Amino acid sequence: MIFLAPWMLLGSISAGVPIALHLLHRGQPKVRTWAAMDFLRKSLKDTSRRIKFRNLLLLAARVLICLLAALALARPTAAWLPSWSATEAVVVMDVSASMAARESGTTRMDLARREARTFLESLPTGSRARLIAVSDTIENESGISTAPARAAADLEAMTPSDRRGDIAAGLALAADHLRGSSLSSKALVIISDLQPSGWESGAGRIRQEIDRLPGGTALRVRRIGEPAGSNLQVLGAAPAAGFVLAGSRQLWHVRIKNGGVERATDVVVRLGYADAATRPDEAEATPLGNIAPGEERVAEVSLQADATPWRRVVARVTAASDRLDRDDAFYRVTRVRPRLNTLVVGAVAPRDKAVNLGIYWKQAIEAINPAIGATNFKVLLQTPEAASNADLDTIDMVVLAGLPTDGGGAAWESLVGRLEPWVRRGGVVLAVPRASGVTKPSTWLAPSIAHGAAGTSHVDITSLAGSVLAPFALPPLDALGRVAIINPCTVEALQGGRVLARMNGGAGAITLSPLGDGTVSLIGLGSSPDEGDLVLHPLFVPLVQSIVSESVGRGESGRHSPWHWNGEMPSTDLVYSGPQGLTLPARATPNGFEPEGLPRAAGFWTLAPRGSTPAEAPDFAHNLDAVEGTGWSPLPSARIDEILGRSSALDSSNAPMRAGGPEALGWILLVLLMVLLGEGALAWWSGRPA
Amino acid sequence: MLDPELLARVRALGLKAQKLVDGLRVGELASPRKGSSVEFAQHREYVPGDDLRHVDWRAYARTERYTVKEYQQETNFIAYMLVDSSASMGYGSSGATKFDRALLLAGVAATVLAAQSDAPTLQPLIAGGTNSPPSPSSRRDRVERMLETLEAARPSPRHDDATRVGVVAEALNDLAARPARRGMVMLFSDLLEPLPAVLDGLRRLRVRGHDIIVAQILHGDELNLPGDDLIRYDDLESGEQLVAQPAVIRDRYRQEVQAWLDELSHGCVGLRIDRFLDRADQPAGDSFPQFLSRRRQMARRRG
Numbered sequence: 001m002i003f004l005a006p007w008m009l010l011g012s013i014s015a016g017v018p019i020a021l022h023l024l025h026r027g028q029p030k031v032r033t034w035a036a037m038d039f040l041r042k043s044l045k046d047t048s049r050r051i052k053f054r055n056l057l058l059l060a061a062r063v064l065i066c067l068l069a070a071l072a073l074a075r076p077t078a079a080w081l082p083s084w085s086a087t088e089a090v091v092v093m094d095v096s097a098s099m100a101a102r103e104s105g106t107t108r109m110d111l112a113r114r115e116a117r118t119f120l121e122s123l124p125t126g127s128r129a130r131l132i133a134v135s136d137t138i139e140n141e142s143g144i145s146t147a148p149a150r151a152a153a154d155l156e157a158m159t160p161s162d163r164r165g166d167i168a169a170g171l172a173l174a175a176d177h178l179r180g181s182s183l184s185s186k187a188l189v190i191i192s193d194l195q196p197s198g199w200e201s202g203a204g205r206i207r208q209e210i211d212r213l214p215g216g217t218a219l220r221v222r223r224i225g226e227p228a229g230s231n232l233q234v235l236g237a238a239p240a241a242g243f244v245l246a247g248s249r250q251l252w253h254v255r256i257k258n259g260g261v262e263r264a265t266d267v268v269v270r271l272g273y274a275d276a277a278t279r280p281d282e283a284e285a286t287p288l289g290n291i292a293p294g295e296e297r298v299a300e301v302s303l304q305a306d307a308t309p310w311r312r313v314v315a316r317v318t319a320a321s322d323r324l325d326r327d328d329a330f331y332r333v334t335r336v337r338p339r340l341n342t343l344v345v346g347a348v349a350p351r352d353k354a355v356n357l358g359i360y361w362k363q364a365i366e367a368i369n370p371a372i373g374a375t376n377f378k379v380l381l382q383t384p385e386a387a388s389n390a391d392l393d394t395i396d397m398v399v400l401a402g403l404p405t406d407g408g409g410a411a412w413e414s415l416v417g418r419l420e421p422w423v424r425r426g427g428v429v430l431a432v433p434r435a436s437g438v439t440k441p442s443t444w445l446a447p448s449i450a451h452g453a454a455g456t457s458h459v460d461i462t463s464l465a466g467s468v469l470a471p472f473a474l475p476p477l478d479a480l481g482r483v484a485i486i487n488p489c490t491v492e493a494l495q496g497g498r499v500l501a502r503m504n505g506g507a508g509a510i511t512l513s514p515l516g517d518g519t520v521s522l523i524g525l526g527s528s529p530d531e532g533d534l535v536l537h538p539l540f541v542p543l544v545q546s547i548v549s550e551s552v553g554r555g556e557s558g559r560h561s562p563w564h565w566n567g568e569m570p571s572t573d574l575v576y577s578g579p580q581g582l583t584l585p586a587r588a589t590p591n592g593f594e595p596e597g598l599p600r601a602a603g604f605w606t607l608a609p610r611g612s613t614p615a616e617a618p619d620f621a622h623n624l625d626a627v628e629g630t631g632w633s634p635l636p637s638a639r640i641d642e643i644l645g646r647s648s649a650l651d652s653s654n655a656p657m658r659a660g661g662p663e664a665l666g667w668i669l670l671v672l673l674m675v676l677l678g679e680g681a682l683a684w685w686s687g688r689p690a
Numbered sequence: 691m692l693d694p695e696l697l698a699r700v701r702a703l704g705l706k707a708q709k710l711v712d713g714l715r716v717g718e719l720a721s722p723r724k725g726s727s728v729e730f731a732q733h734r735e736y737v738p739g740d741d742l743r744h745v746d747w748r749a750y751a752r753t754e755r756y757t758v759k760e761y762q763q764e765t766n767f768i769a770y771m772l773v774d775s776s777a778s779m780g781y782g783s784s785g786a787t788k789f790d791r792a793l794l795l796a797g798v799a800a801t802v803l804a805a806q807s808d809a810p811t812l813q814p815l816i817a818g819g820t821n822s823p824p825s826p827s828s829r830r831d832r833v834e835r836m837l838e839t840l841e842a843a844r845p846s847p848r849h850d851d852a853t854r855v856g857v858v859a860e861a862l863n864d865l866a867a868r869p870a871r872r873g874m875v876m877l878f879s880d881l882l883e884p885l886p887a888v889l890d891g892l893r894r895l896r897v898r899g900h901d902i903i904v905a906q907i908l909h910g911d912e913l914n915l916p917g918d919d920l921i922r923y924d925d926l927e928s929g930e931q932l933v934a935q936p937a938v939i940r941d942r943y944r945q946e947v948q949a950w951l952d953e954l955s956h957g958c959v960g961l962r963i964d965r966f967l968d969r970a971d972q973p974a975g976d977s978f979p980q981f982l983s984r985r986r987q988m989a990r991r992r993g
Contacts, residue, residue, distance in 0.1 A: 029933055034923035035778035035788075035882055036912040037930060039950070043942040044934050051938050 006647050011070030018062035022055075054685060061679040068672040076668070086126030088181035089148070090174040091116050094192035094224075095133045095140075095158055096165030097628045101193070101225060101324040108225045112191045113155045115222050118656040119189055120148040130177055131155065134170030135163040136198075136625075139600070162326050162602035164625040165198020171209035178214050186217040189657070193225040194634035197627040203643045210644050219649045221640060222657050227633040229323040230293065231260035232267060233624075234330035237315035240300070241370035242549020246307045246336045248371030254315045254330070256288065257296040261633050264291045264319040271301040274312040274331070274604060283316070291319075305336050312604050312621070327628065331603055331621035339376035340552070341394055345387040345415060346401040346527070347408070347434070356381055357528040358401035360535035361432070364544040365399065384411035392422045397552065402434040402527040405449055405489060407442035416443040424516025428551045430544075431520065432527040433489040448522055452488040452507055456532075459483065459509055459525070463502035468550040469510070472501075472543065480539050483525075485532040491522035500547075512550060519551040573610045578622070579603035598622075692797045696975045702734050703982040704760070705769075705802045706989075733757045739983045741990060766808040767873045768826045770865060770900070771796050773840055774879030775814040776857045777926040780845040781880075781909050782970050788907045789845050791970040792878035795905055795978055797837050799876055804828045808874075812836040814843035815861045815879070823865075856883040862891025872899040880908055881954065889957040896961045903985075904958060904965040910972065915943045964988075 034040065093116060099108045120129050129151040133140040139161055167190065178186050192198065199206065213219065233256070240251040252271055258264045267290065272283025286301045305311070315330040322328065342365050346358020362381045369377050382390065388411050392398075398419060400412075407413050423429055433449040440446060461473045461481035472480045490507040493499055497513020497520070511522045526532035534540055574586040576595045579602070584595035586607055593607055599622040606619035641647045651657065736745060736756035744758040773796050779789040800810040809826035810833060824836055858879050865875065875895055881888055881904075895902055910916075917936040924931050936943075951967075958965040966981035968974075 029920040029922040030917075031922045031924060032917075033781065033926050034932075035781040035880065035909075035926050036947070037923065037925045037928070037932065038882070039912075039943055039946040040915075040923055040932055040934060040939075042946050043939040044932060047939050047942055051935065 006074055008073035009070055011073055012067050014070065015063045015066040017066065018059055022059050054682070058679065058682050061675055061682055064675050065672065065679060068668055068675060072668040072672060085124060085185045086128075086183055087123055087185040087187050088178060088183040089120070089123055089127060089129045089187045089189065090177055091119065091129065091131050091151070092167065092170040092174055092188070092190045092192075093131060093133045093155075093158055094135075094165050094167065094190070094198060095160050096135045096195065096198050097160060097162050097326040097624050098165070098193050098195045098197075098324060099224070100160040100326050101229075101231070103225050103323075107160075108193050109158070109160050111224045112222075113158070115191055115224065115657045116155055116189070117152045120152040123148045128181075128183065130174075131158070132170045132173055133158045134165070134167060135161040135600075136166040137163075137169055137598070138173060160326070161600045162622075162624045163598065163600065164201075164628040165192070165195055166202050167192060167198050168202035168205035168209060171206055175209045175212040178217055179212070181214075184216075186214055188213060188217055188219050190219075190221045191224060192221070194221075194223050194640060195628065196635055197625070199635055199640070199643055201627075206643050207645050210646065219644070219646060220657070221644070221650045223634060223650060223652045225634070227261055229260050230258055230262045230264035230291075230319060230321040231324045231327070232264050232291065232317045232319050232322050233257045233259050233327040234269075234315050234317050235296070237271065237313065237330045237332055238549075238553070239334070239370065241368055242545070242553045243340060243370070244305045244311075244334055244336045245340060245370055245374055245376055246305055246338045247376065248374045249302050249304045250370040252301050252303050252313075252315070254286075254299045254301055254317075255296065256291065256299055256317050258291040258293055259327075260321075260323070261293050262321060263293060265321050267291050267317060267319045269299040269301060270316045270318070271303050272314060274314040283314075307336065307338065309336055309338075310334070311336055312619070326602065327624045329602065331623055333604065333619060333621045337376075337396070339378075340396050341377075342379045342397040342399060343387060343390060343395045344379060344381045344399040344401055345384055346381060347404075348383060349528070356383060358382075358399065360528065360540070361399045361401045361430075361544070364535075364541045365397075365548065367541045368545045368548055384408065384415055387411075388414040388418070392418060392427070395422075395427070397428040397430070397548070398422075400429065400431040403431050403445070403449070404436040405433050405446075405451060406436045406438035406440040407446060408436070413442055416445055420444050420515075423518035423520060426517040428518055428548075429520045430523060430547065430551065432523045432525075433491065434527050434531065435487045435489050445520070445522075448492045448494060448511070449524075450490050450492075452490040452503065452524065453505065454487055456484045456486055457488050457503050457505070458485065460502050460504045460506075463509075464500070467498070467500040468546055469500050469543070472539070472546075477539060477542065479537075480543065483533050483537050483539065485525050485534065487531065488526065489524040491524040493522075494520055500550075510547065512547070521547050521551050523547065574607055575610045576605040576607050576619075578605040692801060693794060693974055696794070696978065697798050697801060699975070699979040700798050700982060701802050701805060702737065703979055703986065704806065705799055705808075705982060706806075706986075732760050734760055737983065739987045766806065766828065768871055769800070769803050769808055769810040769874040769876060770823060770826075770870070771800055771810050771812045771876045772858070772861055772865070772878065773812060773814050773843075774858055774877075774881075775816045775840075775843040775845050776879075776883075777845045778880055778882045779907070780926060781912070786970060787845075788880050788909055788970045791907050791968060791974060792905070793837070793841060794974055795907070795968065796840065796876070796878050798978065800833050800837065801830075803874075804830055804833045810836070812840050813861070814840050815857045816843055817857045856887045858883055859887035859891045862888065862895055866891065866894035866898055870898075873901070875900045875902045876905065877902070878905045878907060880912075881906055882912075885950065885953055885957070889954075889961070892958070892963055893961055896963065902961070902963045904963055905978070905981075906954070906965060906967045907970055908967065909970045913944070913947055913969070915940045 093112055095109070099112060101108050103111060123129060127148055129146060129148040131151050131154050132138065140158060174188055178188060210219065235255040235257050237252055237254045240253050244250060254269050254271060256267070256269060267288040269286045269288060270283040284301050284303055286299050288297060288299055291297060303313070311334050313332045313334050317328050344358040344362040344365065346356040346361065349355040349357055358381050362379050366379045371377070400416070403412060419427065419429055431445055435451050459480050461478050464470050464473045471477050485503070488503055488509070491511050492508050493511035494513035494515060497511050499508045499511050501510040503509045509524050513520045525534045527535070529536055574593055576584040576586050576599070578584065578599050582599070582601055584597060584599060584605070586593045586595055595605065599605055602622055602624045604619050604621055637650045637652065640650045733746060733749060734757065736758050740758045746757050746759050749757045773792050775789065779792060780787050782788055782790070796812055800812055803810045807828050809828045811823045811826035813823035824839070827833065858877065858881060892902060915936045920933060920935050922931055922933045955965065964985050966977055968977040
């Protein structure tokens with residue numbers, strides 16, 4: 001039994017009033033002297049038991065009246081009581097990914113269907129029902145209200161998606177529907193596993209929609225599933241170097257998390273290609289042992305890359321105790337580069353003409369080499385004068401080490417000028433400016449580079465949050481914040497770019513900006529030892545590696561990024577085909593072909609003209625939102641009450657959910673009336689001679 | 691203070707022994723054992739029930755008012771007047787207790803008897819007190835002194851179980867055991883004590899040849915048990931406390947009282963004892979004269 005106004009149960013305290021009156025009344029009778037005691041004694045002897053019985057009955061009736069009145073005011077909804085009248089019912093079904101979790105031989109979705117069916121079948125004759133399946137958007141709904149039996153049949157078509165939950169979206173539709181209903185009795189039932197991802201993010205909107213419900217709507221929230229169990233999630237998978245070179249075996253980092261409340265045992269991570277020719281058991285496997293609840297780990301798995309330019313990579317995690325399969329895989333479309341040739345351009349050292357100041361950067365990039373002995377990974381070091389005539393078609397990345405802020409003269413300016421169209425075609429530039437005393441906007445890069453404050457400065461590691469450099473805000477990499485930078489340059493992002501790090505004082509220190517199909521990174525932390533300690537610091541190599549990975553890997557695969565097609569492709573009637581036979585219409589946008597709506601299922605989605613077989617057509621990977629399945633425990637009932645703004649709407653019982661609602665009030669009032677009549681008769685009877 | 695109206699009515703009716711009693715002053719008057727020879731005493735107004743043979747038709751012819759002739763009884767007798775002074779007689783409002791009513795009735799009766807030259811003796815019945823009655827006398831001052839003594843024995847609430855032995859029964863037995871002359875015994879009591887013992891005492895007196903009148907004095911509350919709320923009843927005699935709701939037990943209570951009264955009445959009839967019930971909560975002046983009138987009629991029927 002659920003109470004819509006449980007605070008009114010405090011009224012049951014009034015049941016103590018008749019008891020108190022009874023005791024007080026009994027304790028303070030009038031006193032009268034008397035002579036004919038024998039008659040009194042005899043009369044009492046015959047009647048005292050009957051009188052006590054009547055009085056107790058009367059007291060019990062009065063206590064019952066108080067309790068029933070309090071109960072009625074608390075507006076109970078009782079599933080075991082039949083409804084009085086036809087009801088307009090809306091059932092909001094949570095079909096987020098977590099509803100696919102296994103529960104004692106079945107799934108949460110199956111349990112939810114069973115609850116919904118029981119509720120719909122118990123609706124009184126003449127009722128209407130509407131089903132709304134919701135993940136983070138409206139997944140499916142019966143459209144108009146229909147007979148409960150018809151709605152119950154529609155339940156079978158509802159399956160969990162691979163999306164996170166957002167109950168508010170369904171509630172908005174439910175509120176609109178109920179407000180437009182002509183039936184006086186209204187009921188809203190929400191069936192959910194109460195994952196924080198589906199409730200916390202839209203808490204404010206949920207409250208707004210609940211407040212919009214018509215007065216008297218019986219609101220019930222049915223919790224599905226138990227919090228016990230482990231839940232492994234693959235949060236991401238990426239090559240350790242940030243890019244993949246053809247023909248080499250490279251390390252990949254696979255991020256694993258146990259979002260459940262119990263330890264995950266016998267955890268194994270597998271990494272492979274999602275091609276038909278590659279069976280899952282042939283994938284590279286790495287055992288991880290056990291993972292504690294809430295623990296996050298990075299597994300290193302090696303994977304051999306062939307010469308195929310684009311590969312679909314799948315990382316999977318398995319554990320004996322896992323209960324949710326949907327988030328056990330991570331999909332990624334990865335570009336396999338036939339080569340990565342880097343040209344490091346550095347100025348000659350003023351004191352020793354034989355030393356090129358780009359040597360530090362050359363060594364750092366060479367350390368990135370993802371595969372020992374790979375012949376398709378080369379790093380060249382040249383002066384600006386030599387590089388100005390270099391064949392850029394054989395170069396994939398250019399590092400401008402010590403680019404003077406005044407333009408650097410003809411050689412530098414010539415080289416930088418050649419780089420702009422090259423970057424737009426897909427090249428990657430890492431520019432490390434050097435303070436030369438004058439800022440001269442002589443090149444397309446110059447406006448983004450300037451002198452900083454004179455003297456020594458440091459990186460503000462708090463500015464790294466949220467970027468690829470975030471690990472440098474944590475020990476031991478946070479030593480970056482103590483590295484002295486002398487006369488740093490300030491850098492700004494190009495249009496559409498972002499600042500990855502700032503100096504103390506707020507000036508930009510590292511930026512990363514897209515330009516056409518390429519990337520431009522500006523690093524204002526000094527290019528040589530006379531500009532600070534960075535290039536000789538142990539953190540220099542990992543910092544350069546992070547920047548290079550982000551720069552080179554940009555655009556290869558985004559978890560929700562549609563494919564950017566450069567070739568010939570009909571711009572009309574294109575569809576994305578995905579897992580489970582699902583399709584999504586595609587539309588051309590400046591950024592590529594985007595699906596109309598987000599994919600429902602995680603996996604690889606392939607773009608092709610409608611009706612054709614997607615073979616080698618471009619595709620993109622869609623993954624489960626990492627928050628779904630994180631924090632595996634359902635929200636506590638107090639939090640649900642807080643979000644709803646109503647208490648005791650949550651029904652966590654194991655009893656089948658039947659239509660009840662405020663109709664229970666009518667039953668209680670009926671019983672109350674009968675008890676009142678009984679009390680009156682009893683009072684009359686008690687006043688009569690025994 | 692005796693009620694003059696009541697006194698006049700009782701005096702008019704007279705209080706005569708219905709049975710053979712022994713005179714106090716033997717030889718002075720004709721022997722009662724030889725019949726009812728009388729000597730004219732006075733005229734009085736006719737009241738219903740008077741023997742028509744005693745109507746003075748000559749006086750009627752002169753005055754057109756019915757008067758009857760009264761004759762002086764030849765033989766006077768001793769009237770033992772027992773007034774219950776137990777605590778239960780104290781029930782009633784101030785000045786209108788059962789004892790007050792008993793005092794009034796006994797006073798009227800004693801006054802009338804003394805006026806008839808009979809010799810009343812008034813004895814309060816007190817638990818543990820002496821059972822020796824004062825000497826009977828028809829002298830007015832002696833009667834008044836006995837009334838004062840009686841009034842001094844006004845009951846007060848006692849909380850002693852020993853008083854529940856039965857003051858009336860004890861007094862009756864004591865009187866029956868005493869070698870007293872046959873006379874009239876008037877008992878003024880509520881008789882709220884074990885009835886068999888009371889009836890046994892009355893039977894003993896009756897066996898001794900006494901003419902007995904029982905004036906039972908009860909309060910209306912004791913007959914009807916008024917009230918609706920819960921009441922704690924404190925026994926005047928023992929201090930016992932009982933809590934009851936009168937409305938609930940009233941019918942049962944009345945049945946008990948009526949059964950008790952019926953048993954008492956039946957016992958008195960069997961012993962040929964005249965008894966009347968006087969309610970202390972109602973005005974005095976009716977029950978006693980009516981009883982005396984009825985008694986006279988009954989005596990005439992007996993012949």
